[in-house]
Amino acid sequence: MHQKTIKQLSSELTLKKISSVELTKEFLKRVRLYDSKINSFITIDEERALAEAKEADVLIKKGANTFLTGIPIAHKDIFCTKGIKTSCGSKMLDNFISPYDATIVKRLKEAGAVCIGKTNMDEFAMGSSNETSFYGPVHNPWNIENVPGGSSGGSAAAIAARLVCGATGSDTGGSIRQPAAFCGVTGIKPTYGRVSRYGMIAFASSLDQGGTLTQTVEDSALMLETISGFDKKDSTSLMAPVPNFSKEINTSWDKIRIGIPNNFFDSGLDSESSNLVMEAIKIIEKLGAKIINLDLKHIDLSVPSYYVVAPAEASSNLSRFDGVRYGYREKNTQNLNELYKLSRSKGFGDEVKRRIIIGTYVLSAGYYDAYYLQAQKVRKLISQSFVNAFKEVDIIIGPTTPTPAFKIGQKMDDPIQMYLNDIYTIGANLAGLPALSIPCGFSSGLPIGMQLIGPYLKEDLILKIGHHFQKETNWHTHLPAEFL
Amino acid sequence: MNWEIVIGLEIHTQLATKSKLFSGASTKYGAPPNTQASIIDLGYPGVLPVFNKEALIMAIKFGLATNCKISPNSIFARKNYFYPDLPKGYQISQYEHPIVYDGNIDIEINSTTKNIKITRAHLEEDAGKSLHQSFDEASGVDLNRAGTPLLEIVSEPDIRSAIEAGAYMRKIHKLVCYLGISDGNMQEGSFRCDANVSIREKGDKKLGTRTEIKNLNSFRFVEKAIELEAERQIELIENGQIINQETRLYDDIKNETRSMRSKEEANDYRYFPDPDLLPITIDDELINKIKENLPELPEQKYLRFISEYDFSEYDSEVLTSNIDIANFFEGVFKKTKSAKAKLISNWIQGELLSMLNTKNIGIKECKISTEDFAKILDLIEEDELSSNLAKEVLHLAWGSKEPIESIIEKNGYKLISDDNIITKIIDDIVKNFPEQVEQYKNGNQKIIGFFVGKAMQAAEGKVNPKKVNQLLKKKLG
Known part of the structure; x- marks a missing residue:
């Protein structure tokens, strides 16, 4: 049962071959059995999950169900869930029970999806390996000595181990796509503003975007069409109409132009990954595509500009965690400054503190122009080079990551090496574009991901091509041996 | 320096x-x-x-x-x-x-x-x-x-x-x-x-x-x-x-x-x-759109008050110094039947503002409605209420739900305007002061004030002075 997709399970639920309670119990059983190996969950709420499953069964009986009704999912612990701990992977929020649901959570709940728990993540989504979590690292189901990627590492690992059918994630610089690639699952970061950020704990507001992780593109389409659309609570969410993605992906196309950025296949890319991605592109070419090589100008500056803009926003966004109203508060402090200093020093981990310090620095008087303003200018240039590229091509395809999943502990002492993991993914965040990562092969037993970047609001196009690719291939159906 | x-x-x-x-x-x-x-x-x-x-x-x-x-x-x-x-x-x-x-x-x-x-x-x-x-x-x-x-x-x-x-x-x-x-x-x-x-x-x-x-x-x-x-x-x-x-x-x-x-x-x-x-x-x-719906600004109101109500610059300045005072004035003005703008202005600047000052509050917290204020001023204008008693009425009306008419009635503040009663008072005075009547008839017009005063005295101040004047002149021929 756990090998089936949301689409398949949904039809079995509708045909009453199985109930949501049975399905939910099955997945909860797998969580109990396997999660100790990978540590993909921070919170599991069996009671609540079963109650929601019962409600879902009532809806199904009445015929009032959607594709997601009764389907067990999990939320990244960055999304506020009413009545459930929402830690954001941090000691700072270890005691925080949200009084409200994030818009994503609300929309999935309204569609009848069953939430079985909250997944592990890098602290405040800052990390590319899930090692910065206060709740310990997540292990990659394909090799438990390896990282699952981050920051949505818990969601990706839980999908790879089939502990849940679908999961939410957030992506600021690659935090959905990079773990999706490392864990051999499908992950999509939509256009900035496509999905409401309300209730998603902010890391870097102008880059953060919610999305999903699933086994297949088809399942991503189902989840994405449910969570997308304008939300009056988020001023940056878009008014644009939401296509029926799950229907759109089945339509055919004439000839599309695929752009292959030369800069994505540089010396930094592992050669086997490079080969696998090129093989995958050939499959798409056969489906009806023209390959065009292109240079994405300034893309080499995406990591440096990102590591100015993102920490700058983070330093401000994380100021609210001061120990005054909620979250970790150091006891027995003598005065206000001590309360701030000790609560924040002890409540935040090293990587978070590193980024707060960087961000505070780049916004400081005398440095603002040289760093923050300069980085914003570079960001505009990068956006513009994508706009120019999309005049010549319909989508851009390349690798998601430079290498497959690395060993736990391997890069923790070298932040620069860690940051370079997101070298191919950050561009889409800086430009606000939709991007999808899908599995396209294995290198020494570890999955490799291919990234499809689309023009503004063109999720339907990248999903369609991804879906047709998955109809031709079976990389997405592989299951790690220990989790059969 | x-x-x-x-x-x-x-x-x-x-x-x-x-x-x-x-x-x-x-x-x-x-x-x-x-x-x-x-x-x-x-x-x-x-x-x-x-x-x-x-x-x-x-x-x-x-x-x-x-x-x-x-x-x-x-x-x-x-x-x-x-x-x-x-x-x-x-x-x-x-x-x-x-x-x-x-x-x-x-x-x-x-x-x-x-x-x-x-x-x-x-x-x-x-x-x-x-x-x-x-x-x-x-x-x-x-x-x-x-x-x-x-x-x-x-x-x-x-x-x-x-x-x-x-x-x-x-x-x-x-x-x-x-x-x-x-x-x-x-x-x-x-x-x-x-x-x-x-x-x-x-x-x-x-x-x-x-x-x-x-x-x-x-x-x-x-x-x-x-x-x-x-x-x-x-x-x-x-x-x-x-x-x-x-x-x-x-x-x-x-x-x-x-x-x-x-x-x-x-x-x-x-x-x-x-x-x-x-x-x-x-x-x-x-x-x-906002420009079209912009309310009247202080300077405009000041000029309008001068032209529309014939106010002096000083009066207009005081009445428009505060939007709430200006609004109170115009509220009263709309509700009066006979009272003139100048009378309203005098009463706002005089008794009302001094009452507010004593209580140390603004006109927004004024506990007399523009309706009641208008009624009182109409009665003054029509000589049915004396200025002195009007002040009393204002104090009694502060925060009271009682209608102005009944406050005046209950306290007997209304000036007597009944011709028969006034004639009776005049008759008594004329009878009691023949010397003065003689003087009047000999051309001393000013002495009419003496009779009015006596009439007021007799009626404890609650008689309509205009009526007294009018009836006296008729009586004395």
Whole structure:
């Protein structure tokens, strides 16, 4: 049962071959059995999950169900869930029970999806390996000595181990796509503003975007069409109409132009990954595509500009965690400054503190122009080079990551090496574009991901091509041996 | 030496929106602590601000009334600093692109007019309030005020004296009240200002080192604090010392300003555009719509009162000095049947304002309705109520639900106008004072006053003097 997709399970639920309670119990059983190996969950709420499953069964009986009704999912612990701990992977929020649901959570709940728990993540989504979590690292189901990627590492690992059918994630610089690639699952970061950020704990507001992780593109389409659309609570969410993605992906196309950025296949890319991605592109070419090589100008500056803009926003966004109203508060402090200093020093981990310090620095008087303003200018240039590229091509395809999943502990002492993991993914965040990562092969037993970047609001196009690719291939159906 | 004082004011006026600048919570004053703070005002994880368009319209109104340019694209910025009454750790304000800028306003000092330039006015959210009393060894925080919309109005350093500063602040206060964009309540903190003060030798082009006096919440305090600060600075310089750029506090009890923090201790606010909010775009259509619906401004009302009601400049000035007084006057005027504008004006300026002064309240808290006030004045106009008794009626009517007619009736304040009764009184007087009657008949017209006085006496002041006059003349032939 756990090998089936949301689409398949949904039809079995509708045909009453199985109930949501049975399905939910099955997945909860797998969580109990396997999660100790990978540590993909921070919170599991069996009671609540079963109650929601019962409600879902009532809806199904009445015929009032959607594709997601009764389907067990999990939320990244960055999304506020009413009545459930929402830690954001941090000691700072270890005691925080949200009084409200994030818009994503609300929309999935309204569609009848069953939430079985909250997944592990890098602290405040800052990390590319899930090692910065206060709740310990997540292990990659394909090799438990390896990282699952981050920051949505818990969601990706839980999908790879089939502990849940679908999961939410957030992506600021690659935090959905990079773990999706490392864990051999499908992950999509939509256009900035496509999905409401309300209730998603902010890391870097102008880059953060919610999305999903699933086994297949088809399942991503189902989840994405449910969570997308304008939300009056988020001023940056878009008014644009939401296509029926799950229907759109089945339509055919004439000839599309695929752009292959030369800069994505540089010396930094592992050669086997490079080969696998090129093989995958050939499959798409056969489906009806023209390959065009292109240079994405300034893309080499995406990591440096990102590591100015993102920490700058983070330093401000994380100021609210001061120990005054909620979250970790150091006891027995003598005065206000001590309360701030000790609560924040002890409540935040090293990587978070590193980024707060960087961000505070780049916004400081005398440095603002040289760093923050300069980085914003570079960001505009990068956006513009994508706009120019999309005049010549319909989508851009390349690798998601430079290498497959690395060993736990391997890069923790070298932040620069860690940051370079997101070298191919950050561009889409800086430009606000939709991007999808899908599995396209294995290198020494570890999955490799291919990234499809689309023009503004063109999720339907990248999903369609991804879906047709998955109809031709079976990389997405592989299951790690220990989790059969 | 001849010193010139240079002053610029930053006025913070609370906008009279129903809900906060970025949340749906109420802005009403005086609720129990933390009952008007939503999760957005409390800065909960994951929440986002949504801009209240009502505040936008109010800011544009202010801009239009002060000849400001309206920015087609203005931007919210975050001002970052830590304080317990600032839940997010940053205040959402405007920095590089304020909503309105480059305006000016005239002030009058001893009937000369001076133009003060307005650098900018921008929107920002207020912080909460720290409560340092009533908690053992700890401070409390009330976040009801957090997120309340403020318009910060920044003047150029065009002001040259404490008196000019007071006049400018009063002028802006009057304007925001007229525009209906603020209740202007200074006790509740809806209108307060920071004063930047420096001195220089007269004729000097260069500005001296300035100090900023924070949080002045009355016109008198502004004048007082500036005077004190200028004196302090002059004394320092004349003694060969220097001025430190610093923030100072005015203590109205000790009547002094004292240092709060120096420039070195000042925060680096790390302003940057708030990524949670889109730029505010304003098009001409919106500006024109607001322009068309702009209420009558103080100057216009002042001129209209002169032409429409035939008021003297002085009367018009007093009646339009405050929008609520002007509205009260026009409310009464609309409801009277016979009372003249001048009579209404006299009674408002005289008895009503002195009653309010005694009670130390504003006309908004007046407990006599315009209907009742109109009724009383009509009775005076029609000689059915004497001025002296009308004052009594006003006091009795204060806060009373009893109809004016019944107050007058119950107290027997109504003047007698019945011809038969008056004739009877006159008959008695004529009978009792034959000598005087003789004098009248011999041409002493003035003696009529004597008879009226006697009639008044006989009726204990409650007789219609006009009627008495009229009937006496008839009787005496």
